[in-house]
Amino acid sequence: MQLIADALPEYEVFVPDLPGYGLTQPLRGADGTRTEHTVELYAKFVEALAEKLGLGPGDLLLGHSFGTIVCSAHAALHRREWAGLALSAPVTNNVFAGRLLPGAAVVELYYRLSQLLPETAGNAFLRSPTILEVTNVTLGVGWDQKLTDYVRDQHRQFFGGYTDRQTLLESYRASSRYTVADFAAQIDLPTLLLPGAKDNLSTVAGRMAVRDALPQGQLEIIRGSGHLVHYEKPVQVARAVRRFGREVGVTGA
Template sequence: MTGVPFPFPARLPADRIAIGDIALAACVAGAGRPIVLIHGLGWDRNLWLPQVERLSARYKVIAGDTRGHGDSDKPAGPYSIDLFASDWAALLDRLDVRGACVVGFSQGGMAAQILAARRPDLISALVLVSTSGRFPDAGRENMEKRLAAQAAEGPEASARVAAESIFSEAWRAGHPAELERFVAWRAGQDQQALAHAMRATYGFDATPFHAGIGVPTLVLAGSADGLTPAAGMRDIAAAIPGAAYAEVPGAGHMIPIERPDAFDRALDGFLDTHYPAAG
């Protein structure tokens, strides 16, 4: 399969769970060993709809909306990756989750790295998808380009900049209708909260923590990802002891949307080996 129609808007049910002075929306489905799915910048729990539906037959699956996203609260900024990680830790504490397999995509993968370093009790396996160990200057330049377009031309222009950086050229060419659906959906989001989330990436650096991550880890990259290039993903895998690295040929940043079959195969293979449902 070379891609699926843009899946938004989708509607995974969710409860609003209070953590401190805000509430996060979270879908909890199934029973068994916990799998936690953390979406990326500008997305929400619905990114994981196929995985929630499929994995909840064997696992307890938790897919939530990070602060500023989806149906979670959107307080005034600034936001940071450390703040996102603290929010997720508080959410998992409220849900009494320990020893989970945490799957972090893009910005969610940044938060997952901090979680693994600071709350090892929460994590017994880790999957990092299309993410960064240290947010590169090129990534900051892309965020600034989005913000400049948002200020000068409006949300739709900013969404188009985002689309060019997260979807591969081949996917965009082959899915024009889905691309327009993405632009309309992203342009309809809370733009102030989205801007806070963009700036949360600035200065992020988890590389000092990588050597101390002691759980089985899969690092999954797209060979055509221009936002978080495969070379940086290989660096993460090399720095985390025993981490496995896999690359999806031709995939851009949005591996779960562009190459869903390849994504599921990689995830299932890792789970079967390192985090089987039977425990």
């Protein structure tokens, strides 16, 4: 999310790692035992972090891709008084239905196969450079060489940055079994949807349905972009977030 943060210099931006990724360890219960990583648990994590940082009515909450599901679940279940909710590349459609089904079936098979392999082989499979390249080709839209090189480097650095295979598989299940639509009607916040015009992980009908289900929803299409709007059109996303912030009374520092 660095490019979006860079394009919002007047804002103080917090970008936490998802639990079990990057520098953030998997979450554990009060007794120290491992806890299953579900959408509900991720929503609690957002609530705990917001409470710790003192965030609320004067702040915007932004999620990207799977983060749009997590942030939507948080907004629906915890009712924190954010100024507004912005959802970049929102997951609006059930991937196991319609035109998204073939691709989802392949991804499901990939994760199921990774579970059958021994730990070392399974991790090698999950961090495969070939899989990363397939992801780049599948999700990229109109990339020039400079952007292609940048995205490849970002994925090389961070795509395999999970702490353990079980956490990764649980987060995959959470990301593939829910959409923003599951929580939209319960979100009592001004909400801005920012899908890429060529996002192949959503449909026009899905986006419109979510917008209409949101009590205070609005939709702004990011032209010339696919699902990876945070790489492809970060300035446009930041511009939309800034405009939305002004509408809901947040203007940055």
